[in-house]
Amino acid sequence: MALLSVLVWLVSAAMDLVVPQVLQRVIDEGIVAGDRSRLVGLSLLAAALIVLRGAALFGARFCQRWYQAGISRQLRNEVYDKLQRLPYAYYDRVDSGDVITLAISDTRTVQGFTGYGVMEAVRTVGIYVVIVTGMVIASAQLTLMALIVLALMVAVATVYGRVVRPMWLAYRSQQAQLTRVLTENLNGIRVVKAFATEEREIEAFGAESELMRERALAPIRLRARAMPLMLLLTGIGSLVVIWAGGLLAIEGSISIGVLLAFYYYFTRLIQPSRRLGFIVQQVARTAVSADRVFGLLDEPVGIESPPGAVKQTRVKGRVDYEGVDIAFNRRRVVSSVSAKIATSDVIGIVGPTGSGKTSLLNLIPRYYDAAGGSVRVDGQDVRSFDLQSLRSAVSIVPQDPFLFSDTVRNNIAYGNPDASLDDVIAAAKDAQAYEFILGMPEGFETVIGERGVGLSGGQRQRLTIARALLRESAILILDDATSSVDTETERRIQDALRRRAGGRTTFIVSQRISSVEHADEILVVDDGCVADRGAHAELLSRPGFYRDLYDLQVRQAEEARADLAAAEAADA
Missing domain, CATH: 3.40.50.300 (P-loop containing nucleotide triphosphate hydrolases)
Structure with missing residues (x-):
């Protein structure tokens, strides 16, 4: 469709080249020569060519819009597909506001340019080529004078494009920052209201919004200065054509028809010249967005199915950690962890906040890959699994x-x-x-x-x-999954989990002893390693984090019961 649009536009461009030649003959062979029949015949020919030019322009626009719609759909799908496939690590290091701005605003900018923008740029360049060709055919002398003005216009457009590009880059960055502030505020609106900080948030958003306005105005101000200069150069060019062409006509070097045809050619450059600044700005703006969009599309997925991976139709659920190390941003958070979990075992995991409990479990479905060692499911390294079948098993x-x-x-x-x-x-x-x-x-x-x-x-x-x-699934991971439910509801959920176990391997991460005390084995994770392990009774038999946690929770429960008893006695 893009090729068809270009071909149809070429027909329109041919009319731009031919129509002035016909008008020249209307004047020279019809009006000046006093030949009525030639005047009527050539005028009708010119009218037919103008109608054909209009029809060709309509066809080119229609094909262009059709092509743009297809490009838009394809680019949107590619960006969304990429966002779905990127690993957790990508979202850990980028702001959500930046991703939203890229997926919506930057994608829309690139979509618009690949359709309308590219066609307009090609059309503008093509018009210059066609018109300058016609000008040379009409008068080489006048063309040399006009090209001086055209060269100045191109120079202005080039400088304008070089200056405006970093302005659009700053604007896009600020737009992403504003989106991040808005998204963060909406996600944390309950915290904002709980601390009565609405006015502070309004001021913060207003400051970011004002900065975005300033950055949006910068390229507008630049264009407001550049466009009058472009129009001034166009006006000067028109005066040069009329003055120099008039002198040549008086001398008899060219006819009145040639002067009119040349002036028609030159005036056809006025609109493209006006668009030149806009197109340069659009190119600069699109270049910024394209860098971001194609940077996303070129982002390595990192975690994906290896070539030739076989989909596992049945996973039993045995999990082995073999000397596992985990690092984030070159900082090691888990070191040399080894553990063997049999199929259908229930494993409790406890430990201080930030000790690496969730990080260890995130290795099973390959949300992240271990920095060292390996994690195996049913004896097979998770990195050799088909990713879809692995995650379907968890x-x-x-x-x-x-x-x-x-x-x-x-x-x-x-x-x-x-x-x-x-x-x-x-x-x-x-x-x-x-x-x-x-x-x-x-x-x-x-x-x-x-x-x-x-x-x-x-x-x-x-x-x-x-x-x-x-x-x-064969493997169930409950990561602090009952922290917000009462103990009685938690007990009923645990009873249901035991009934539905059916050979399923279960991991329970919790700070509640009541959540893990019935597990087949409990791992105590502290400071990035397995500090202790064993059944509930075994861990209580020796000092350590688990017994300290148990004593604390038992003491808290006893104090709560004592307070309740005292309150009931007071009521009595």
């Missing part, structure tokens, strides 16, 4: 439960969209979510807001647990 309930703006049913069935309603209900019951779901306006068909707004933290956690249970 269900995770993350620390921060995430829900989509969709129905309750679809949120629970997200990992298993073909699940029946009965299966969804069974998973909800096991996750202790069934009762509060029935209390919602439309039950399982209730649409919940973005990120589960309107639901309590415990309700969101129970829905994400139901989602993980419904998937029935």
